[in-house]
Amino acid sequence: MTFEGDSTQAACIPNAAAPLPSEADASNLTAANSDTNTQTITQTQNTNDIRSQVVNTLREWYLLASDSIASLLDGRFAQQPAQDLWLLGRHYDLKVENGEQSWALGYPPQIVKDFSRLIWCTYRSNYSAIAQTDFTSDAGWGCMLRAGQMLMAQALQLHYFGRNWEFDWDSSNDASKRQLYMDIVKQFLDEYSSTFSIQRMASLGGQFEGKDIGNWFGPYETARILHGLARQANHPVSVYTTTDGVVYLADICDDEYQPTLVLVASMLGIDRVNPIYYPFIQASLMLPQSAGIAGGRPSSALYFAGFQGDELLFLDPHFTRPAINLRDGYTRADLDTYTCSNPRRIALSRLDPCMVFGYYCPTLESLIDLRSRIELLADDGIKSIVTFDNGHAPEPAFQPDATASSSDEVDRHPEPPIQQSTSSSDADYYSCANRPKSESEEVISGCSEEEWVTEL
16 A cells, blocks of 8 residues: 555565566676675774784883883983893893994894794784684684793794794795795694684683683683694694693604694793792793793783893784785785884883793703703702703693594584593683773773774
8 A cells, every 4th residue: 555645665566567687687786796705794894903003003102111110210221221132042142242233223233134034913803703602803802812822832933843943935935935934834823724813722621621702811822722623633743731830751752753833831820920930031031042021011912922020022913904815826915914123122020920931842852952951040049930840740731632623614623621630730820811800000001903093
């Protein structure tokens, strides 16, 4: 029924006298709608990218200002910078000869070049939704998982390249190195098919720790996730984790030795790191087996790769970039988003006490050498958090089923582990993620982009 004067309802009723649209017209209309939707999606992604760039810039300014204020309050601006720098087991002498330095600002070119070879894993956006959620970005909650990715990525670089390596992107002679480097990076792309992707880490972490995706993961939880993913993938680099600082050698060498990343999760204080552990943190980064440390400020994870004096050099995952899709070829611009040429520092006194120390041991001899080096630290009066035992762990940690089906459904939704009793040391590590944040910590925690804009 049509009411007189009701143009809206009349327009909704087809006119029998009007000609029906042809198939060509319908096809053109469908194509036009498709183009419109594509343009809308592209515009939305571009808007999100611009917003991410603005937030990244604001965050950089804020952190630089807060670091400068902290340095001023600590009196570190009045101190002469340390002349020795260590970066993952490599020493650099920063002494200035003849009163002049050979570089303009920052660090010498060889240090910047070495630092830029580290794989930098940051927040990403616009990737496929994680499991059965709407999360297409890990901004605000995935920083510790990203720090764990950087630990694993450095171990893989040590595994395939060793400590001394470089390649020229444009040189045909380095094509094999370039491809191998890209193969390493691909294991951390934000796709379910990537071994250590944020999708797999968050999904498996939810099963391991009973956390909803979108919650912040702690250092020990991240170490367990890396261990589980490496085992399920039958990865050439094994991951060993310990909760109490004791490395049980029989658990690593039970069968034929496999290159191993040893992850030692520890809590080195209550609110801040106890100064008694400062020398061990520094000594750990001096070891040739060092793959770095996943830690950070309170409630804001970072990846530590070296130190200068009482400050650690770090990579910060709190910068959101568009996800790089998995494909056959990648440009240099794609991979540049995984590198950083600007080493930044943070004082040991500002660190959160929850950390994961990483040591990559490619051979049994390297593992034995690691044990010797750590045990010798006591001769220098350094209190170590790592000890070694020749036997098996009294209660082995859960080992994910390496023979589990590799079907897409199982990979996306791994079976939950058998629940075991949680020791008091485990509870300490869990408390790292759940510890209440102070009012000042809230500002530099892993906030969403909207919260960052509001805070700033």
